[in-house]
Amino acid sequence: MKIKSSALLFFLMITLLYNHVLFAQDVSKNERPNIVFIMSDDHAVSAVSAYKDWLSKVAPTPNIDRIANQGMLMHATYNTNSICGPSRAAILTGKYSHVNGFFKNEKGGDFDGSQQTFPKLFQEAGYQTAVIGKWHLGTAPTGFDYSKVMVNHGGQGTYFDPVFVENGKDTIVEKLRHSTAQVAHDALKWLANDRDTSKPFMLMYQFKAPHRPWTPNPKFDGLFAEDLPLHETFNDDYSGRLAASQNMLEIENHMNRKDLKVPPPKDLKPWQIHKYNKIGNQGEFWTPDDTLQGAALKYWKYQRYIKDYLRCVAGVDEAVGQMLDFLEQNGLDKNTIVIYTSDQGFYLGEHGWFDKRWMYEPSFRMPFTIQYPSKIKAGVHNDDLLLNIDFAPTLLDMAGIPIPEDMQGESFKKALIGKRYDSRDAVYYHYYEYPFWHKVQPHYGVSTGKYKLIHFYYDMDQWELFDLENDPNEMNNLYANAAYKEIVQSLQYKINQLQKKYKDDMSLDEMRAMTDVVIKRVYNERTNGN
Numbered sequence: 001m002k003i004k005s006s007a008l009l010f011f012l013m014i015t016l017l018y019n020h021v022l023f024a025q026d027v028s029k030n031e032r033p034n035i036v037f038i039m040s041d042d043h044a045v046s047a048v049s050a051y052k053d054w055l056s057k058v059a060p061t062p063n064i065d066r067i068a069n070q071g072m073l074m075h076a077t078y079n080t081n082s083i084c085g086p087s088r089a090a091i092l093t094g095k096y097s098h099v100n101g102f103f104k105n106e107k108g109g110d111f112d113g114s115q116q117t118f119p120k121l122f123q124e125a126g127y128q129t130a131v132i133g134k135w136h137l138g139t140a141p142t143g144f145d146y147s148k149v150m151v152n153h154g155g156q157g158t159y160f161d162p163v164f165v166e167n168g169k170d171t172i173v174e175k176l177r178h179s180t181a182q183v184a185h186d187a188l189k190w191l192a193n194d195r196d197t198s199k200p201f202m203l204m205y206q207f208k209a210p211h212r213p214w215t216p217n218p219k220f221d222g223l224f225a226e227d228l229p230l231h232e233t234f235n236d237d238y239s240g241r242l243a244a245s246q247n248m249l250e251i252e253n254h255m256n257r258k259d260l261k262v263p264p265p266k267d268l269k270p271w272q273i274h275k276y277n278k279i280g281n282q283g284e285f286w287t288p289d290d291t292l293q294g295a296a297l298k299y300w301k302y303q304r305y306i307k308d309y310l311r312c313v314a315g316v317d318e319a320v321g322q323m324l325d326f327l328e329q330n331g332l333d334k335n336t337i338v339i340y341t342s343d344q345g346f347y348l349g350e351h352g353w354f355d356k357r358w359m360y361e362p363s364f365r366m367p368f369t370i371q372y373p374s375k376i377k378a379g380v381h382n383d384d385l386l387l388n389i390d391f392a393p394t395l396l397d398m399a400g401i402p403i404p405e406d407m408q409g410e411s412f413k414k415a416l417i418g419k420r421y422d423s424r425d426a427v428y429y430h431y432y433e434y435p436f437w438h439k440v441q442p443h444y445g446v447s448t449g450k451y452k453l454i455h456f457y458y459d460m461d462q463w464e465l466f467d468l469e470n471d472p473n474e475m476n477n478l479y480a481n482a483a484y485k486e487i488v489q490s491l492q493y494k495i496n497q498l499q500k501k502y503k504d505d506m507s508l509d510e511m512r513a514m515t516d517v518v519i520k521r522v523y524n525e526r527t528n529g530n
């Protein structure tokens with residue numbers, strides 16, 4: 001007996017030691033990966049050609065595709081709240097909007113930068129951290145050794161003459177370059193000259209483009225001489241979907257003159273130009289030419305819009321290529337995790353729309369691709385149900401930094417490194433902002449990848465059920481169809497479970513009160529930004 005127990009003790013000690021060595025080997029100090037987290041604004045999956053979606057042939061993104069070819073392309077990455085600031089806050093904290101406190105852009109106050117975020121954890125673990133470009137969270141970035149973020153136009157930044165704040169103090173108006181080129185310039189400069197090369201780095205490289213008003217760098221004006229295709233749902237009539245029918249994000253009815261680059265008449269005063277440009281936002285009728293009306297006018301608006309949007313994407317793609325080239329030329333590519341994503345998806349004419357916010361696929365889904373040549377195999381596709389709140393724990397895990405218990409997302413490191421990974425069976429979503437900007441009714445819902453159930457609850461009580469496999473465009477609301485009763489019940493049960501799990505199990509009145517909250521933003525200067 002005695003011999004047996006000491007042998008057992010010896011065996012246990014050896015196992016512990018071995019595991020310790022394994023862990024240290026897994027992410028040893030001088031092997032810790034660098035991270036370049038690239039995020040654009042409003043870049044739809046359909047406009048990343050690696051996805052081979054409906055625009056891929058006409059609008060290639062060769063540099064973003066380089067990441068997918070050298071690493072993994074995620075096909076089912078979703079957002080917890082499809083709008084800029086809230087998605088960014090969810091990414092930083094690994095927590096849902098109602099937990100991190102930043103649940104709407106408009107009158108929702110600013111991000112509480114004193115809370116735990118993944119950049120802070122990287123910084124505490126000895127990384128050099130930086131954020132360059134779009135931030136859009138109001139308060140100055142925390143957890144970064146270096147920050148240079150756009151603050152004008154309500155924190156959105158502008159395509160030309162963007163105003164940046166560096167390290168929370170110095171204001172710089174950049175007049176030399178288009179916003180995308182400026183962000184690329186600043187990020188490469190920081191990497192090449194300014195960082196502390198004795199430490200690994202975690203850089204957030206974030207673009208304003210291709211956000212509204214879709215103003216590209218003029219060097220891309222020559223792209224898209226031919227007209228671009230229309231999505232098959234371009235003329236959706238929203239039948240069976242009441243919330244969708246009450247929107248204010250139709251290309252036909254809610255695009256303004258500035259969006260479509262209609263120059264104001266000469267000799268207008270600045271306030272008159274502002275007023276002129278905004279016409280269209282509230283559904284006011286306008287046409288650039290009286291002979292253009294009806295379907296032809298809608299078609300004209302779409303072509304103007306989509307071409308400028310994709311020209312902005314071309315700028316982002318170029319900036320991604322510059323980053324990849326830099327890493328390769330400096331021998332940093334093998335040990336650097338590079339991610340390309342967007343804060344959410346976007347409508348490129350699907351359902352006749354622009355903008356985001358809905359839990360329907362084009363805005364719910366996010367592009368996500370990742371390369372890390374020393375650990376992730378090249379050219380792999382992944383279909384696991386992932387969320388933006390998973391990014392923080394995954395990056396921490398990849399760097400060997402402990403994941404705090406209170407993060408609500410889950411690490412998908414195993415999926416990345418080719419190990420067995422049991423992904424979640426459903427993703428939960430909650431959107432709050434209403435009625436500004438685009439009159440999208442607050443809603444929550446769940447998607448299993450096969451079925452999606454949504455509840456629009458603010459000042460209506462509407463449920464929508466979609467069979468995603470047979471109706472990927474979500475045109476056919478099956479909620480009232482008796483044949484789907486059991487599926488509805490099981491999805492409602494799933495919603496209840498996930499609301500409890502994520503602590504979003506409040507009453508509808510409490511949820512409505514969040515929509516009604518009015519807290520001013522800090523970065524709210526009015527500019528005539530373009």
Ligand code: SGN
Nearest residue numbers: 041083084085105211212213355437
């Ligand atoms: C601005 C846009 C809206 C857009 C929001 C949110 N109007 O207000 O169309 O939905 O931003 O975008 S604009 O005329 O000012 O461009 S987000 O990316 O910040 O969420």
Ligand code: CA
Nearest residue numbers: 041042084343
């Ligand atoms: Ca956005």
